[in-house]
Amino acid sequence: MIQLTPAEESYLKAIYHISDGGKRSVSTNDISFQMKTKPASVSDMLRRLGEKEVIEYRKYYGVNITEEGKKLALQTIRKHRLWEVFLVEKLRFSWDEVHEVADELEHIKSKLLIQRLDEYLGFPKFDPHGDPIPDEYGDVRSRPRLTLSELDINATGQLVAVKDSSAAFLRYLDKVGAYIGARIKVLDKVEFDGSVEILVDNKKTIFMSKDVAGNVLVMV
Template sequence: MDLTSTEENYLKAIYHLSDGGKKSVSTNDIAAEMKTKAASVSDMLRKLGEKEVIEYRKYYGLQITDSGKRFALQTIRKHRLWEVFLVEKLNFAWDEVHEVAEQLEHIHSPLLIQRLDSYLNYPKFDPHGDPIPDEFGDVRARPRVQLNEMEVDQTGQIVAVKDSSAAFLRYLDKVGAYIGARIKVLDKVEFDGSLEILVDQKKTLFMSKDVSCNILVLQS
């Protein structure tokens, strides 16, 4: 069964909104995520239901099926592999790759993706720290906490970001908070939750709660 690029985008959104298929999502949630009208969403959900990649139960919302999960994970896998390729091989900045990968993820060639994965030496994470599903759809998770949840004197390593918008990534580049940086919380302001952190034992940064809640850390 083939899916259109739009159908793949909807499935990917439903997968993320449902926390990997663990919960139901509403039509309004999908409309907000896809930035479209509820009527358009309803029409697309009907098509996806006919292809048996989602199930809809009145009053309970919709859920992605096992088949739908496989399609969603394939699309996510392709997207994240292309992001790695663009950053590592074509010297794109991490804030430049999302839109290009959005186009490349819809290429339907399993052999191309297998060879891309091999060429990149089977990366486990994309440039934003998100795990890359393997060819069987398995995802390697690792325990992470939001930076704003850490306490004074706790240490860790920045491993991912929740907000992958270009503006946010450019801000992190500007202040020197990058994937892989070692950090220590020096102070936490009770009034607004802002943080003072030490990066790589040499640079002190002050971060608002809005910024720190979008940075994910592997605690040490």
């Protein structure tokens, strides 16, 4: 069985995300930007991951994640998202506080612990940001979603996820009163700048910029 160090797991998870689940190749610069490190360090890590056959890397052609690499990346993602649920639901962290803590916890190796954690949480399907949690076999439950900016006037739906899970963005949503699970209705869209006016839970009116609306995902 392939054994990865925590750093290798982090890189593999990043490659999985950047490549949209392995649908496209990614460049060294893409990975460098995502990992906030120098290209030279990335090249060294890619060599190590290539030796373990979890990626394929050809200079000038980019990086592709292998099927085995996808399986390992999905297990790391599964642990990360389960820990986020635990931190929010059981330890009362807010959703903007959990990402960095989960980054550390995701490298715990015990399969039994993760199985028990999943059971303890009631087998959640989505994390606090609305992202699907892979099951123990790496299967991911998806659901059709649109960005808020794609909805027409008078369209209704439920806010189910965010594309931007940065702490600053999540704190902004908290401030304006938008949250996962909220029922929304589009009241108006401004042609000039793409901003939208929405009604939340039939109670509160919120104005969102084009950038914000493009990072909020809705199920209609």
